[in-house]
Amino acid sequence: MAEQEKLILVTNDDGITSPGIRALIEAVRPLGRVVVVAPDSPQSGMGHAITIGVPLRLNQVEIFEGIEAWQCSGTPVDCVKLARDKILGRKPDICVSGINHGANHSINVIYSGTMSAAMEAAIEGIPSAGFSFLEYDYKADFSLPAKVAREVTERMLQNNLPAGTLFNVNIPIVEEKDFKGLKICRQADAKWVEEFDERRDPHGKKYYWLTGEFKNRDVGEDTDVWALENNYASLVPVQFDLTNYKLKKELEEKWKDL
Amino acid sequence: MAEQEKLILVTNDDGITSPGIRALIEAVRPLGRVVVVAPDSPQSGMGHAITIGVPLRLNQVEIFEGIEAWQCSGTPVDCVKLARDKILGRKPDICVSGINHGANHSINVIYSGTMSAAMEAAIEGIPSAGFSFLEYDYKADFSLPAKVAREVTERMLQNNLPAGTLFNVNIPIVEEKDFKGLKICRQADAKWVEEFDERRDPHGKKYYWLTGEFKNRDVGEDTDVWALENNYASLVPVQFDLTNYKLKKELEEKWKDL
Numbered sequence: 001m002a003e004q005e006k007l008i009l010v011t012n013d014d015g016i017t018s019p020g021i022r023a024l025i026e027a028v029r030p031l032g033r034v035v036v037v038a039p040d041s042p043q044s045g046m047g048h049a050i051t052i053g054v055p056l057r058l059n060q061v062e063i064f065e066g067i068e069a070w071q072c073s074g075t076p077v078d079c080v081k082l083a084r085d086k087i088l089g090r091k092p093d094i095c096v097s098g099i100n101h102g103a104n105h106s107i108n109v110i111y112s113g114t115m116s117a118a119m120e121a122a123i124e125g126i127p128s129a130g131f132s133f134l135e136y137d138y139k140a141d142f143s144l145p146a147k148v149a150r151e152v153t154e155r156m157l158q159n160n161l162p163a164g165t166l167f168n169v170n171i172p173i174v175e176e177k178d179f180k181g182l183k184i185c186r187q188a189d190a191k192w193v194e195e196f197d198e199r200r201d202p203h204g205k206k207y208y209w210l211t212g213e214f215k216n217r218d219v220g221e222d223t224d225v226w227a228l229e230n231n232y233a234s235l236v237p238v239q240f241d242l243t244n245y246k247l248k249k250e251l252e253e254k255w256k257d258l
Numbered sequence: 259m260a261e262q263e264k265l266i267l268v269t270n271d272d273g274i275t276s277p278g279i280r281a282l283i284e285a286v287r288p289l290g291r292v293v294v295v296a297p298d299s300p301q302s303g304m305g306h307a308i309t310i311g312v313p314l315r316l317n318q319v320e321i322f323e324g325i326e327a328w329q330c331s332g333t334p335v336d337c338v339k340l341a342r343d344k345i346l347g348r349k350p351d352i353c354v355s356g357i358n359h360g361a362n363h364s365i366n367v368i369y370s371g372t373m374s375a376a377m378e379a380a381i382e383g384i385p386s387a388g389f390s391f392l393e394y395d396y397k398a399d400f401s402l403p404a405k406v407a408r409e410v411t412e413r414m415l416q417n418n419l420p421a422g423t424l425f426n427v428n429i430p431i432v433e434e435k436d437f438k439g440l441k442i443c444r445q446a447d448a449k450w451v452e453e454f455d456e457r458r459d460p461h462g463k464k465y466y467w468l469t470g471e472f473k474n475r476d477v478g479e480d481t482d483v484w485a486l487e488n489n490y491a492s493l494v495p496v497q498f499d500l501t502n503y504k505l506k507k508e509l510e511e512k513w514k515d516l
Contacts, residue, residue, distance in 0.1 A: 047308070048368045052468060077369075184506055206315075237506050243494055245444070258439055
């Protein structure tokens with residue numbers, strides 16, 4: 001008997017009409033049956049938000065030839081939850097999210113809707129990966145990111161990885177001849193130094209735009225930021241047990257009198 | 259010279275008018291100068307969302323006697339960013355978030371706006387804690403959670419804790435005579451089993467409400483869920499380096515051919 005065809009859930013946070021998700025679909029469609037469930041509008045910066053206060057809409061759309069696709073009014077995490085409960089019928093073999101227009105390395109994993117969608121699937125025990133391309137441009141050339149996404153997805157499907165496996169993959173802006181390949185990394189200790197741009201509306205009232213500068217305070221050569229600066233694509237295995245075991249141990253000593 | 263007065267940033271995700279934040283302000287005001295920056299409307303389930311696509315509003319309000327307070331149109335994370343950049347003038351000595359109406363133990367740390375606000379401050383190097391009370395009722399009696407919040411905040415201010423210290427504190431529904439105290443825990447391996455409630459609007463179109471059942475698959479007696487079930491308040495030290503170092507090491511062996 002032939003092996004069962006792999007079921008691949010594709011989602012993102014830039015919205016179902018973004019070029020990045022189209023590139024990802026094309027990259028992984030040779031590997032199994034692809035089903036797309038993605039937001040109907042851009043959801044960047046949504047983190048692990050879920051929709052509680054308003055009901056969700058879900059509509060089938062025909063925008064990818066030969067591919068079952070649904071758009072959802074909610075967040076990337078909502079998309080994964082709805083896909084699992086209302087669309088797929090069985091647990092998918094993998095969930096891939098992206099390809100995001102813009103970086104999600106280092107601390108950005110926490111703000112990223114792309115990664116939150118993948119994390120939601122991983123919590124469900126589905127091996128998952130988020131892919132992000134450092135190029136923000138809508139018209140970016142996705143051929144290198146697509147190759148990387150294809151290779152990672154194929155490896156994930158072939159390997160027997162632990163339940164809850166979750167990868168954060170970022171792809172640099174680099175010509176293919178200079179690309180050095182994929183590097184397994186840790187999350188760089190970096191952060192955003194925020195400045196809000198203060199303006200006044202036509203009625204004289206203040207409002208603020210979030211803006212900021214990215215600061216890498218990590219000099220390690222095993223980080224995702226280092227890899228990307230050196231023409232590698234970075235792959236960080238991500239966990240969702242957020243317990244700080246080191247500090248836990250320290251406190252158990254220090255706060256014995258609790 | 260007298261020691262500088264401690265500067266305490268208070269925020270939450272239920273909104274500035276919720277009883278929980280009022281209880282937290284009262285609990286910590288004897289410990290220093292309190293400044294409140296909180297969302298102007300409920301933001302539950304917002305995870306680590308930030309506001310990118312629309313500008314933010316920030317208005318000073320007088321609803322807590324003798325306390326400087328600001329309401330913000332954004333998410334809990336936006337509140338912390340704005341507080342730091344536009345209001346406080348200096349890095350606060352601590353950030354406390356809550357007291358949330360409802361649990362944020364185990365995997366809920368990932369979906370929680372309460373915890374995301376605290377995490378944002380911790381990324382900035384500010385020792386931070388989120389407090390959540392298992393009672394959802396708007397009219398809940400916050401006296402026990404307030405006592406716990408006061409004790410934890412006081413300990414955090416007195417102890418020289420590492421930069422980036424972040425605590426997830428949950429308080430059970432229990433009579434004070436049966437309360438067993440605070441217990442340092444790890445995050446339980448639990449998840450939500452989602453079911454969407456499918457309905458039809460007056461025009462016959464489907465819509466969905468998120469609903470779900472909480473499943474704890476962790477039998478350990480060192481978890482937050484166990485502590486809460488046994489009349490302890492739980493304190494989980496939380497990290498924001500999400501690298502899965504164990505899997506990273508495995509992959510470095512397994513995927514040598516990269």
